[in-house]
Amino acid sequence: MDSRFTNPAAPPWLPFESRRRARDEKREAVLRTAVQLFLEQGYHRVTLNEVAERLNITKPALYNYFRGKDEILFECWSMGAELVDSVIAEIDAGGGSGIVKLRKLVHAYAEVMAIDFGASIVRFDVRDLTNRNARIARAAKKRIDATFRAYITAGIADGSIKRCDAKLAAFAIAGSLNWIGHWYQRDGALSPGEIADEFTVRLTEGLAAKPAQGHTTTKTAPVARTATREARRKATGKKRGGASR
Amino acid sequence: MDSRFTNPAAPPWLPFESRRRARDEKREAVLRTAVQLFLEQGYHRVTLNEVAERLNITKPALYNYFRGKDEILFECWSMGAELVDSVIAEIDAGGGSGIVKLRKLVHAYAEVMAIDFGASIVRFDVRDLTNRNARIARAAKKRIDATFRAYITAGIADGSIKRCDAKLAAFAIAGSLNWIGHWYQRDGALSPGEIADEFTVRLTEGLAAKPAQGHTTTKTAPVARTATREARRKATGKKRGGASR
DNA sequence: GCGATATGTTACCCGTGGGTAATAAAAAGT
DNA sequence: ACTTTTTATTACCCACGGGTAACATATCGC
Known part of the structure; x- marks a missing residue:
């Protein structure tokens, strides 16, 4: 079996192979490779040469897809943020008491943390981003925190959380x-x-008004990438934020 | 009132003032300044010039006290690790069931996290240290984790934790x-x-076998620096680890 | 007071790595 | 088949910042 299909971050630039894959696929391949390296070694220790090398290309080629190292970082971060956003959207769409929603969120969020892009949300340092992007990142984090708080508050109101x-x-x-x-x-x-x-029960057992009503088999559908990204991708190559950097 | 006594990280090198303070005081002043800057801006964004400037000295002067930037980082980290170590030592010295010890640890550990040196334990990246020091840091973290686990295990054994x-x-x-x-x-x-x-009750209420026996007023004495550091300080200026770097 | 030691300073080196021409080679359009 | 556009390459620049050398000045033991 071709390792390109088993290895999650296999580059589409296998040497001497057809290089006619779509731009977006390549762009994402860069992100997959970058996020791995960033998590593995830390943003500052990863050089763009290294990222490029893993993709069988050279550094300047990266600049066809991104405006700079910090943008790659931000896009990785963004992928993770979208995972969380889609999780929250799905929970909000569904019903349930405060504690039920909270449990769904805990469960799904825990799973997101086990994904490279998901972990990047909390492991990347927002101070490595441009001012503009840092603001976006901080706002997103704030929204996530607000969601946790909202579910708890709702749970207290509806009596499901003490x-x-x-x-x-x-x-x-x-x-x-x-x-x-x-x-x-x-x-x-x-x-x-x-x-x-385990985290779902452990983190909510102390909060529940009732000792826990049987197993919470209310699984959220496995986290999947949404289409929200599509739109933004087309804007690539345009000017970068004004007052940033 | 002289700001030197109110500002926690005031440098002993106030210009045109007597500079005859003891070496160790200066060394610690460097660490206090460094840890603040590292937390504020992140290790990689802080330059030694910047650290020196805040202390009213110049970069090369720092090399009288430390062998390099990474050693400063490690010593900051070390200060924090000692805080935790002393906390654990005190709890181990005292008695109590598993849940009681766990609650003491949670309470004291939470307070340590609100101290610069304490926060540095979890906010600094061990990969910024030399191999040798990184091993020390990782080992210390492992010991701390083992302590949490030990208290919980003991609590389950003695029936105080479910x-x-x-x-x-x-x-x-x-x-x-x-x-x-x-x-x-x-x-x-x-x-x-x-x-x-708050964290003491929140993090243990789900674990306690009994619904929580009144307020846990078993406060640990406010975290204080131990004397263990004294010995090591004398070794300053000697050779650095062999296979490291 | 006087040499030895500790503690600073100024001036410099240089490796590193992000970023940028200038240019070549495919792909795509017509 | 030709031009145009996209994508990649080689070769370079240069700011930044950790670290060092050479030198100046206190401080201390005697």
Whole structure:
């Protein structure tokens, strides 16, 4: 079997092979490679030469797809943010009490942390981004935190969650989940599913008004990329933010 | 009142003032300044010139106290690790069931995360250290994690904590606490004490076998620097690790 | 007071790595 | 088949910042 299909980050530029794949595929291939390297070694220790080398191209070729290193970082980050956004959108679309929504969020968020792009949300340093992009990133993080808080507040209101400081409870839960992004590794003993299941009960058992009503088999559909990205992709190659940098 | 006494990181090199303070005081002043800058801007964005400037000296002067930037980083990290070590030592010295020890640890650890040196344990990237120091750092982190796990295991054994996966429970709790180091800020709405109190109940209420026996007023003495550092300080200026770098 | 040691300073080196021409070679359009 | 556009390459620039050498000046033991 061709390793290009088994290796998640295999580059479409295999030497001496047809290079006629679509631009977007290549762009994403860059991001997949970059996010791996960034997580592995840390943004500052990864050189663009290194990224390019893994893709069987050279550094300047990257500039056909991105305006600079920091934009690659931001796009990786963005991919992760979209994962979370789609998760939240789906939960909001569905119904349920506060505690049910919270449990869904905890479960799905835990799984996102086990994905490279997902982990990048919490492991990348927003200070490495341009001012403009940093603001976007911070706003997104704030929205995510607000969602945790909203579900808890809703749960207290509808009686499914017992009285507590929603702000601190959200911090505690989100912190615990974010930390997964720092210790999880694919080849570890725990699968993303196991981690998500365990964290779902562990992080909410103290909050539930009732001792926990049987197993929460209300699984969210496996995280998938949405189409929201499509639109923005077309804007590539245009000017970068004004007051940034 | 002289700002030197109110500002926590005021340098002892005030211009045109007597510079005859002890070497160790200056060394620590460097660390206090460095840790602040590192947390504020991130290790890679802080230049040694900048550190020196804040201390009213010049870059090469720093090399009288440290062998290089990474050693400064490690020593900052080390200060934090000692805070945790002393906390654990104190708890181990005292008695109590598993849940009591765990609560003490959670409370004290939360407070450590609100201290610059404490936050540095979780916010600095071990990959910025030399191989030798990175090993030391990783080992220390492992010991801390093992302590959380040990208290939980002990609690399950003595019946004060209900059955659960000790490994994942420890990850959940430690993650939540570590995350404090990422969001806490001195000028925020929450005081370290409030955070510690809230986290102590929030993170252990789900684990306790009994619904929580009144307020846990078993406060650990405020975190203080131990004397263990004294010995090592004397070794300064000697050769650095062999296979490192 | 006087040499030895500790602690600074100024001036410099140089490796690193992001970013940019200038240019070649495919792909695509017509 | 030809031009045009896209995509990649080779060769280079240069700012930045960690680290060092050579030198100046306190401080201290005696």
